[in-house]
Ligand SMILES: Nc1ncnc2c1ncn2[C@@H]1O[C@H](COP(=O)(O)OP(=O)(O)O)[C@@H](O)[C@H]1O
């Protein structure tokens with residue numbers, strides 16, 4: 001692969017302008033587009049790398065493009081844009097559009113991830129640790145990548161985009177990119193170096209440096225062959241009328257293993273009154289912003305506030321907590337079970353909408369536990385007919401599994417747990433309103449429960465104490 005980028009079509013005046021009308025129509029329809037609900041008002045090029053010149057049969061551009069959504073500063077997105085005279089039928093789903101102005105006039109542009117040749121080119125660049133323009137393809141010194149692995153794009157609903165290579169590796173290309181240390185690379189690397197077997201260890205990654213700021217653009221990991229994710233497995237058991245207690249307990253153990261390793265690998269801090277006040281303020285601010293954005297939340301705001309205020313009161317009385325790096329967006333879909341029955345945790349990016357600095361802050365581990373508890377509730381809501389007590393059994397088993405490894409049962413801290421669950425449910429209300437309005441009733445039903453729960457409810461082991469479909 002050539003080191004220097006010799007062709008400079010991307011710097012030709014009008015290059016991005018010619019793509020503008022196509023991207024404006026195509027980008028908001030993408031699952032991973034983070035700015036849903038606000039019109040895209042224009043684009044600016046942050047970086048462009050010509051991987052294959054457009055005068056060949058296949059042109060290929062790696063672009064970092066800022067999508068403006070005035071009056072807000074826009075987000076920066078990563079695109080791999082293919083350029084062809086015409087698109088073969090197998091690539092029809094990848095179509096972005098036909099260009100009718102500027103230097104690419106008459107060409108067809110498309111999402112090149114779907115095309116084997118560009119996908120192979122990325123893996124080859126990682127294998128050979130290439131530098132192409134501003135792109136740095138790097139890998140762990142002791143990791144090998146076999147050449148010639150056959151690529152296929154992952155078509156499931158994702159916040160980013162992934163390519164699987166020969167069932168050996170999976171490359172996640174981040175879509176919305178932000179400068180700084182990305183926890184989706186940082187945490188799995190730290191866990192791998194700590195010897196934690198619950199996370200696929202990063203093999204290689206793509207970075208860029210723009211205006212002196214580092215960006216992580218993609219991470220290559222071993223592919224867990226034949227794995228099912230926790231969400232699929234939970235729904236399968238629900239559809240058979242079965243509980244999920246054995247797996248929930250194993251997931252609790254896996255979560256505790258990851259937390260224990262993260263606490264060893266990265267700094268922990270003690271949260272006292274002042275830090276808790278900041279945390280509670282953040283929760284209250286998110287509640288206010290969510291109630292502003294989603295009117296259905298407003299009637300519950302006072303009850304939800306009480307969950308956060310109760311936490312503030314405990315802190316004011318002198319209670320302290322330990323905070324550490326956590327997963328940040330843990331749910332059933334982020335857990336993979338291999339055919340041998342081992343659980344793996346993936347996707348350490350954190351909640352995609354939060355600023356990077358906030359996602360990298362040490363947090364009480366109960367944040368992740370609350371995320372998983374919410375996920376059992378989501379799964380229970382997908383059951384038809386509902387299975388009374390299903391989510392409660394999962395919650396109890398998960399917490400028990402967590403306690404077996406960590407020595408700490410999350411249920412012994414009900415005030416913090418309720419605050420974390422409430423914060424998560426509020427996040428979910430906003431997430432669903434923005435991305436999947438049909439799902440909004442699921443977190444809203446939790447909001448109803450959490451707004452009236454005073455945090456002194458009996459332990460979660462009693463299936464009759466709370467109903468998932470209330
Ligand atoms: N190491 C892996 N092995 C097997 N499948 C994986 C692996 N990593 C991710 N996946 C699959 O890819 C999907 C998306 O991965 P994820 O990291 O959650 O991306 P996103 O941030 O886009 O949601 C997962 O739901 C899972 O099905």
Ligand SMILES: O=P(O)(O)O[C@H]1O[C@H](CO)[C@@H](O[C@H]2O[C@H](CO)[C@@H](O)[C@H](O)[C@H]2O)[C@H](O)[C@H]1O
Pocket residue numbers: 157158159231329331332333347351352371374375376378379428431
């Ligand atoms: O794309 P990510 O996996 O990083 O996470 C986002 O999307 C999730 C949905 O795909 C969303 O999770 C919510 O729905 C799940 C069921 O589809 C449920 O299991 C989770 O508990 C619930 O939070 C997640 O919040 C969002 O960040």
